[in-house]
Amino acid sequence: MNIVILGGAGLVGQKLARALATRGTLRGQAISRLTLADITDPAPVDAPFAVDSLTCDITNPASVAQAIPDGTDVIYLLAAVVSAHAEEDFDFGYKVNMTGTLNVLDRARALGTQPVLVFTSSIAVFGGETPQPFTDHSIPNPQISYGAQKAIGEILVNDYSRRGFIDGRGFRLPTISVRPGKPNRAASGFMSSIIREPLQGQTANCPVDRDFPHFYLSPRKCVENLIKGAEIPREALGLNHCMTMPGRVWTIGQMIDALTAVAGPAPAKLITWDRQPEIDQILQGWRMDIRPEKAARLGLEADESYEDNIRYFMEDDLPA
Template sequence: MKVLIIGGGGLVGQKLGKALAARGTLRGVPIDTLVLADVVDPPLFEAPFKLETARCDIADPASVAAAVDADTDVIYLLAAIVSAHAEEDLDAGLRINMMGTLNVLQRCRELGSKPVLVFTSSIAVNGGEVPQPYTDFTALNPQTSYGAQKAIGELLVNDFSRRGLIDGRGFRLPTISVRPGKPNRAASAFMSSIFREPLQGQNANCPVDPDFNHYYLSPRKCVENLVKGAELRAEDLGLNRCMPMPGRVWTIAQMIEAMTAVAGPEPAKLITWEKQPELEPILKGWRMEIHADKAERLGLEADASFEDNIRYFLEDDLG
């Protein structure tokens, strides 16, 4: 079994790689080789099998061809530029999020090896005037360029799977919180920083009101679901290969209460409340009653509580 993680240097890619190293198998088969591919060499870690790194720019078909070979059994396509970045720079979003996805799919088509391909989409594919709740069969109606690019990726994954060119499955990730490390350029970055920084004694700003609600999942559960997602049987996925990943909807106030329940009252005192006008057009497009019924039937799971999200950060990522 050879597994390729495109985006293997990022938060989810690194955690996924370490999870695969800990379990040693995927789809009931021992992993022989795991390749972490990214635009820069990803960090390595201990693994019981061959672990490699590769430079891969998915916007460059030649770079994709060098990373994806006929021996690759499972591909995780995690690489993307995130919401606010894609909104600021349309060309970069089209080049990476749209054409990059197509480049990976076309490479699979050229090889004819029909790998399992796990595509990380986004809840940004939903929005606008589509009535809630969003379900597995709600029409895609993105309100940002990032969401539009991810929606195009979903349609391509479905079509390439229908044609038998890949065994694809796509999962619309909730906002992943609490994320370790530094803030990225996602419009949702503050949804981790208002917990991550205060839990480490630092100030952080919240640009929305306490009653703002959103759809969340911890990094730990996200990785568990991506492993399960790769192991699903094609016949269980049906004709629509893309679906929401399970998450939970909480308000900012509820999340801060959860942090306080776990870590005491001091971290919440480090949160400031200043609006960021540049984020408001994106945030206004987020309406968040999502029912991930299909993924739940297939065994994927949400966190039981946001207290768990806080505990996982303290256990896995603090510092």
């Protein structure tokens, strides 16, 4: 079993690589080689099988072909330009998130072996005047460029699967929280920083009110679901190969209450409450009631509580 993770230097890519190294198998077969590819050289991962790390620009077909060699069985397409960055730089967002996705799909097609391709989409495909709750049958109606680019990717994954070029499946990721490390350029970055920084004695700003609801999943559960998602039999996917990954809706207030329940009252006192006009427009379309029933039926799971999200971060990522 030869696996390629595009976006292998990122948070999810690195955690997925380590989980696969520990597991040693995927789809009932022993993993023989794992390739981590990203625009920056991915950190090495210890594993009982060969692990390659290389740079890859998915906007360049030749670079994609180098990263996905003949004999590749499973491709994880995690690489993307995130929400606020894609909104700031329209051309670059489409170059990476649309053209780059097409380059990867064309390379997978050229293999001629119908490789499994796991595509990470986003709940940003929802929004606008589409009635809530958002279900498996809701029509994507993105209100930001990133969401539009991910919706295009879903259509491509479905069509390439229908034509028999790939065994594709796409999962709309909830907002991943609590993310370790430094903030990225996602508009949702504060949804981790208001937990992560206070747990380390640092201040963090929240630009929305306590009653702001959103849809969340921990990094640990996200990785577990990406592994399960690769193992779903093709026939179980039905006619639509893309779906929303399970998560749960929590308000900012509920998140902070969970922080206090896990770590005491001190961290919450480090949160400031200043509006940020540059992300207000993006956040206006993010009050979401999402029902990920199909993925749940197929065995993917959400966190039981936001306290769990915080505990997972403290166990997996918080510096000693």
